[in-house]
Amino acid sequence: MKNIVKKLVILCLVIILLIGANLSYAATETELNNQKQENNEKITETEKKKEEVQEIKDQTVKQVQELDNQIDEYESQISNLNTQIEEANTKIEEATNKLNKAQEDYDNQQKMLEERIVALYEAGDTTYLDVLLSSESVTDFISSYYIISEIAECDLELLDEIQNQKTEIENAKKELEQSKKELTDAKASKEKVSSELQTSKNEKANYVEELSEEEKQLQAQIDEIKKDNVAIDAQIKAYQAELQRKLEEQRKQEQENNKNNGSSNGSNNGSSSSGSSGGSTSSSGFIYPVPSAYSRITTGWYYSDGRVHGAVDFGSGGINGQPVYAVADGIVVLAQALTTSYGNYVIIMHYNGLYTLYAHGQAGSIMVKQGQTVKQGQQIMKVGNTGNSFGAHLHFEVRTSPGTYNNRQNPYNYLP
Ligand SMILES: [Zn+2]
Numbered sequence: 001m002k003n004i005v006k007k008l009v010i011l012c013l014v015i016i017l018l019i020g021a022n023l024s025y026a027a028t029e030t031e032l033n034n035q036k037q038e039n040n041e042k043i044t045e046t047e048k049k050k051e052e053v054q055e056i057k058d059q060t061v062k063q064v065q066e067l068d069n070q071i072d073e074y075e076s077q078i079s080n081l082n083t084q085i086e087e088a089n090t091k092i093e094e095a096t097n098k099l100n101k102a103q104e105d106y107d108n109q110q111k112m113l114e115e116r117i118v119a120l121y122e123a124g125d126t127t128y129l130d131v132l133l134s135s136e137s138v139t140d141f142i143s144s145y146y147i148i149s150e151i152a153e154c155d156l157e158l159l160d161e162i163q164n165q166k167t168e169i170e171n172a173k174k175e176l177e178q179s180k181k182e183l184t185d186a187k188a189s190k191e192k193v194s195s196e197l198q199t200s201k202n203e204k205a206n207y208v209e210e211l212s213e214e215e216k217q218l219q220a221q222i223d224e225i226k227k228d229n230v231a232i233d234a235q236i237k238a239y240q241a242e243l244q245r246k247l248e249e250q251r252k253q254e255q256e257n258n259k260n261n262g263s264s265n266g267s268n269n270g271s272s273s274s275g276s277s278g279g280s281t282s283s284s285g286f287i288y289p290v291p292s293a294y295s296r297i298t299t300g301w302y303y304s305d306g307r308v309h310g311a312v313d314f315g316s317g318g319i320n321g322q323p324v325y326a327v328a329d330g331i332v333v334l335a336q337a338l339t340t341s342y343g344n345y346v347i348i349m350h351y352n353g354l355y356t357l358y359a360h361g362q363a364g365s366i367m368v369k370q371g372q373t374v375k376q377g378q379q380i381m382k383v384g385n386t387g388n389s390f391g392a393h394l395h396f397e398v399r400t401s402p403g404t405y406n407n408r409q410n411p412y413n414y415l416p
């Protein structure tokens with residue numbers, strides 16, 4: 001139990017430290033935004049994977065349906081064959097009955113013939129041979145034999161006829177049996193194919209299930225990252241609120257100082273020792289970020305080829321090494337020296353929720369630090385040519401959030 005309490009206390013301390021760290025400048029807004037962007041890339045990647053899985057699943061489901069149709073087709077053929085086999089069975093049964101009847105007729109007829117011959121024999125106390133051998137004369141023989149043979153021939157003809165019928169029925173029955181065998185064979189082979197199709201269908205149905213499971217897992221991953229993003233958004237908000245509060249505090253402090261001093265040069269413009277651009281202030285409260293002699297915009301919101309520039313450039317001749325000024329009071333949220341992209345650049349957050357970005361400063365010229373408050377007109381670096389720049393110029397952006405390109409605003413609307 002003591003152990004658990006100890007652990008809980010440590011955990012609480014860690015949480016308090018973490019919260020403190022989040023609100024400090026350790027986790028800056030830009031870092032958080034970068035983290036969010038990484039998360040969004042992961043989401044896109046995972047969603048792509050999920051789409052691929054869905055596509056395979058859709059295809060497999062289609063295959064299952066096709067197999068189902070084929071199986072149905074086979075089942076219907078098998079059912080047809082069953083009907084035909086049943087019909088054949090009925091016919092074979094009929095033939096068997098007929099055959100039995102014919103056999104009975106034949107047996108009766110034969111019995112009748114035998115009885116007649118016996119009767120004749122008994123009556124005449126003679127046989128065909130006896131008649132032949134004992135005939136006293138040819139005429140006698142012929143007449144006796146004639147009578148017997150007439151009757152016997154009639155019986156024999158009948159017997160022959162029945163025998164023929166029997167043979168016919170037997171042949172028909174054989175044919176029926178042959179046809180039944182063929183039907184049964186066809187049925188067996190179709191049943192085999194149908195069973196193979198069923199196996200294949202089951203395999204594919206299992207695969208669909210696996211894919212559904214994979215899809216679910218990918219979606220769970222996406223949901224997890226999205227949750228993480230919500231947490232990051234909350235952190236960004238807390239960070240922004242903290243900055244805003246700090247900024248406000250600074251402002252109040254200054255107003256009080258001005259009151260106490262009774263100073264007449266209360267304007268923000270004049271408070272910087274580095275000197276301002278000397279130009280006017282816009283309705284947004286911004287001044288030019290460079291000295292007025294260099295405030296001509298050389299590239300506007302659009303490039304000459306029509307693509308969006310997303311910024312304005314100050315690139316007049318001789319601007320290299322000129323001071324870059326904060327266009328309004330604020331807090332530095334990023335000061336970074338890159339060799340690519342923006343090169344040496346600074347992002348400042350202002351009271352009105354706007355951010356300004358100053359890029360391509362001279363190497364080693366950045367004079368401000370992340371988290372530091374700056375005054376309007378305060379020099380933050382020197383105009384240079386670092387990063388993705390061809391010729392010294394100041395690349396100046398206005399944003400509604402520091403992290404992404406998507407919310408860049410046309411600086412024309414904010415500058416004097
Ligand atoms: Zn530019």
